[in-house]
Amino acid sequence: MELKFEVSTRVGRPVHQVFEAVVDPAKLSRYFTTGGAVGRLEAGAMVQWDFADFPGAFPVEVIEVVQDQRIVLRWAGAEGLDDGRTTVTLTFAPLEDGSRTLVTIAEAAWTPTPAGLKASYGNCAGWTQMLSALKAWVEYDINLREGAYR
Template sequence: MRLESKAAIQIQKAVEEVFEGIVNPDKMTKYFISESSGRLQTGKDVIWKFPEFDEKFPITEIKIENNREISFVWDPETVVKITLEKLSDNSTLVKVNENGKEFNEDNLKWALENSAGWANFLACMKAYLEYGIQLRKGAFDFMRKT
């Protein structure tokens, strides 16, 4: 049995704008990461940095289907897949699925934490893309090692 982490949200923006909000580091650094070595593109690896962690995270095996799907690996045991669905009111349904870990106690904790993390990613993206609000700014300062 494999564990998976899932989250979904509807964003009141066109699918093209939501897609750009995910693949473009200038936008993603406004709501999710603090640094990126580049745009998400098929076959290209990038490095992400988060404001609350000292580590840098390599993002590999990137596959892009414009305005439909983004997938990548940042944990060698899992694949993240973000799908975009254009809805009849021109809004976008965004679904995140990360799966691949074997079922055990440690990985069950991972699945719960990552589901919350992806829900936070989606809420922060919605706030930024719809209203220009940066919910993540200062939200996780308590996690930084001092």
């Protein structure tokens, strides 16, 4: 059994604006990385994400970035296969007249064990929260995570 998931949401802004809200660490820190983000998401970079609910910075390896289309990351997914890391793929697709964006996040490569399954559920919930927080911040300038984990 392969442990993987995919979540998505529609954001009422053009692709470029939504994409920049993810790759720019100052913007990402405004709604998702409650402890801050260091480093722009660029292919070959190693950036740091910190979360108030999981103290301590997480190293995030940026595998691929296709402007306004796709971001591929590797990070410690707890119970990941081989080197303990999982692969996260974020895709951005324009909708309708280009004023809306479909954001999809897929994560895969956990060990097929009860602990791997539990870790995948936790990350699925986390990415779902990220999409909700992204939508609220980009569309309404509201930080859904503010005060939720401190």
